[in-house]
Amino acid sequence: MTFSWxxxxFSGGALALDVANSVILRFDPARSIDRFANPENLDAFPEAASRLCAERRDAALRPLPVGRTQGLIRLREAIDRHFRAEAQDAPSPLMLADLLEEIARALRLGGPGELDFETAQSALRLISPTRAGALKICPNCEWLFLDRSKNKSRAWCDMAVCGNRVKARLHYYRKRQEKDAS
Ligand SMILES: [Zn+2]
Incomplete structure (x- = not known):
């Protein structure tokens, strides 16, 4: 099956989180998939992010320059560790320090429109205490997302996908229990 973005x-609500969410089922080694491990997917990401990412930028995103993939992956992992810990109310100064180092590296190497540079900028905006939204973890797929709703009531990264999957599972179990009971 061919993959598409x-x-x-792009449920994350911020470029940094959409990049972090390019790993599917991060904590399930048997089923985990890194979408950036395939160079074609990585090359196609900036164009898709320019169209679909909720965070607006002045410049369209361009593919990552050659030789910068490793740095982007290190930045991505530092983003996930730091913001996941923060969403779980367990922030760690060391994780923040690691993230700031990766951000500094990306800012030094890149420029506007480049994926690593823009991801670093997005992460910086998320670190800011005045960021527009609450950081949460989807209880179905464990993606990180920014809840920008007024009353901070968003439960899923994407109601149409994760919310419905959980509802369908509950429905299935309820039906099975009814059957078992009858
Ligand atoms: Zn989800």
């Missing part, structure tokens, strides 16, 4: 894959 669908709107669902």
């Amino acid at each position: 669908t709107p669902h894959r």
Whole structure:
């Protein structure tokens, strides 16, 4: 099956989180998939992010220059560790220090429109205490996302995908229990 960057894959609400969410089922080694491990997917990401990412930028995103993939992956992992810990109310100064180092590296190497540079800028905006939204972890797929709703009531990264999957599972179990009971 060919892979494509669908709107669902940009549920994070910020470029830094959409980049972090390029790893599917991060904590399930048997089923985990790194979408950036395939160079074609990585090359196609900036164009899709320019269209679908909720965070607006002045310049369209361009593919990552040759030789900068490793740095982007290190930045991505530092983003996930730091913001996941923060979403779980367990922030760590060391994780923040690691993230700031990766951000500094990306800012030094890159420029506007380049994926690593823009991801670093996005992460910086998320670190800011005045960021526009609450950081959360989707209880179905464990993606990080920014809840920009007024009353901070968003439960899923994407109601149409994760919310419905959980509802369907609950429905299935309820039906099975009814059957078992009858
Ligand atoms: Zn989800």
